[in-house]
Amino acid sequence: MTHPVESAPPTREVDPREVRRIAFSAFIGTALEWYDFFLFGTASALVFQHVYFSGSSPIVATMASFATFGVGFLARPLGGVLFGAMGDRWGRKPTLIVSIVAIGLATGLVGCLPTSASIGLAAPILLTCLRLLQGVAVGGEWGGATTLALEHAPPEKRGRYAALVQIGSPAGTLLSSGAFALVFLLPDASVDSWGWRLPFLAAFPFLGIALWIRLQVEESPVFQQAEREAEGGGEGEAARGSFVDLFRHHGVKVLWASCASLVGIGGFFVMSTYALSYGTSVLGIERQSMVNATVIAAVGQILINVGFGRLAEKIGAHRVVIGGGLASAILAWPLWILMDTANIVAITVAIVLGLAVVTISYSVVGVLITHMFPSRVRYMGMAISVNIAGAISGLLPFIATWLNSFYEEQSSTPAILILVVISLVTVLGGYFGSRHHTEDEVLVTEKPAA
Template identity: 40%
Template structure:
């Protein structure tokens, strides 16, 4: 097989596999915003149920660093491709089982307990998925084009967001009693079928040439997480801070904003979900452009621009959403996606891959990024609590987004430009 054909297959494998796995992760957030508060928690206090549902959503982020460390260790020892196949099965099975769970009226407190345990399994799989797909793409990509090709890992994530939101948008066409009894289960049960699609694509992908060379020269380390922190302490901290803002932005828009628009503004859930789909489609369209631009001007300028835009636009975003005018709500989401979110997430796959040497790349990438995700993954819960503190008004939520932008700005500011580095270096 030619190098070009192999690269195309790797891109397809990363794109399809990542999309399907993040479909699994995102549908939980949508369900938490729309139905889990009533089905798995208290029915007497909808606000308390929403906060509890968002808390279980955040649990997935708490365990993501452990997934990154565990599967990063495997990947840096047995290979990128093999590890991604394992995470595909874990993610698909745990998501499908959520669709089979009995609800609170049926089994009482065991319902939220089982839901949380399956969310933990989702978090373990998600903690390894993105780092593996991005590492595989970056290590296959030709020099000078890593930003462009690696950006397809993030494109897959956004496709997963659009697919998951679209699934619930279709479910919303059912009568409410049907949604509550069986309709909400359909997007989760679909995951069982999607496992086969993802495995078919990923089993056809070749192992990274960088990892194959490490195997040949026997340069695989015994404990990658220890070496990643010891050899790259500065970059590890940069990796933690770099993922805080984009995590806060996407889950504030895709999860908190859905609940806010429906519960506070009185918009239909379909309107809110369409806004999320438009946000995702905007980001998908711009990923290759920003990835290519990072190969031309560097990773650092785009990252800095993106977080500065989030800080500037956070309050205008909620001013537009708070009008309750449908087209303004959609426009606000699309603007935030185009300039506040898309640049930093398009650059993110290659940015993290270039932070660490080849021997500890997957572990350093996944562990540092997912630790940042854990710190910001409770954004929907924080947003709901801050809004409740202000009688439903979103201004503390906007201030929270500004704060996360400041944290990531510091991380990007102290980072080094890496677009010209040799990614095959072992250290």
């Protein structure tokens, strides 16, 4: 079966203000997504083992906490399928509104959840259910936000707009780490009893702001063109795509796009969530000091996103992805050697550099993936690819903790090996992904000069 060649949308003059508004909306959504997800990661590393899994040994409690954290990532590919199908069939904008509401509600409700001391086994079960809902909703957020932003952006500026969407990650990290840094100023007993809830409850007002901003944006012109074609029936209906279409005709692209995304997501959780747990439980560093390190690192991530977004416009997104993967592999061992000094200054340097180097690939992977899929399956292709990488990434802190259980004295070796492997996988994804560039010019182009 052959598919019709997609016709390009009518050329139109790009309104810079409109593009910036769309990109800012995508940034806000991504910031809320990562605020919510990193809140759960921080709480999993530092709090949940005390309030939901306190009846187990320390290492079992930590593993159970990280398993709950990982469940959200396992749910993300399902979210990619569900929201991807909605986004390619019903529109990018309404789908993104549904996803952001679900994310905010799931996160806020975690802050209302009773502990195991109050309702027993039901507490961790409900926590896992909310994490599953959060994971499904987040599964449709990034792919749609990036698709919407880049389908509005002029070709020569896609690197910077992709980077702006990605800045939502460190911005969300900054907000969540900052929130927990304030919480950890409280006495430990207050933190474990009620203080940890405050950052989760803050998701409710954040949701209101994000929803208001997202309601102001316009639908993607690429989707609007596909809608006009589909209204005529016949071949135009193929422009909507499907899950079967994606994997029958673009399955290899999904593989390489997932690989290209791996270190940007997985490396982040190795150098943040797992590093937080390792620093506090193995090295004996105070929780406050570890969270402060992630706050500083988030500022560095913003600068990395901006700089490498511009660089990708000059040398190509795939070269930035490949270079970031190589740099992450090379620096994995030195970074964890710094961690093992148990010196808070050295640890802070390791976390800042570690999160900076894994952000290089992350900053522009959206550009690479956007150009791999035609518009009829773009939302779904991006969402599923990134969330396959996310599902793997969410299990990495659990896997590292599990591997460490085989050592008489806990070691940084599992973290080093994991970081090297996912970095090299990203190098392969960047290289082969660039060889699957789609040439159906369905992204908005500048109006030719008169």
